[in-house]
Amino acid sequence: MTDPHVTGADAWLLHHGDRVIARLTVTGSDMPWTHAEVEPLTGFEEFRPLFVEQERAVDDEDWERADACYTRIRGALSMTFPDGGPVAEFMLRVHDDGTAGWRWHDEPFDTTNP
Template sequence: MAHYRVIRNGVLLGTLTRTGSDIPWWEGEFDPTPEFGLVRSLFDHERELLDADENIDAWGTAWDELSVGHVLQPLDGREPITEFLLHIEENGRRASWRY
């Protein structure tokens, strides 16, 4: 059962299902919608910069651009989360996030 909807500028990009944690990060499965294809390259670029671990400023800029309009909508009735980090792995099915 999904735990969150990932929404960007009112468009549903997919759902997150928690499968574990690596404190302070949640880990899980990402089930993308077709609309995720519109921003997948932004997530791939953000992840490449993070994995390179060479220029945290470049990663910060990439995340700032990517995160505009992003909301995590908990499916348990809690308030939407607007300040969070979300990494989606290159295969587009695994994710880690924190808020």
């Protein structure tokens, strides 16, 4: 199945409020993950420590800490598709090597029903 939002060299945008803080240029996908090169923009450095903490938590298999990072990321940041439309839900990991991977969904996750 082809994903219309993931085609060669498309740039998804990461936002903090009304400011774009990173451009994520798609390099490929491995369902359900999309992979990209990260172009940090003004404002991104404020969040780099949070992504570093998230990576350490995942490496340490500390899932409670990783979930807490996810919650902080989603509380502070939003993402848009290359066409400018909002991404309803996403799980983003930014790696130290300047790449990123994320999963996304076109509807918000229902967190009220476990």
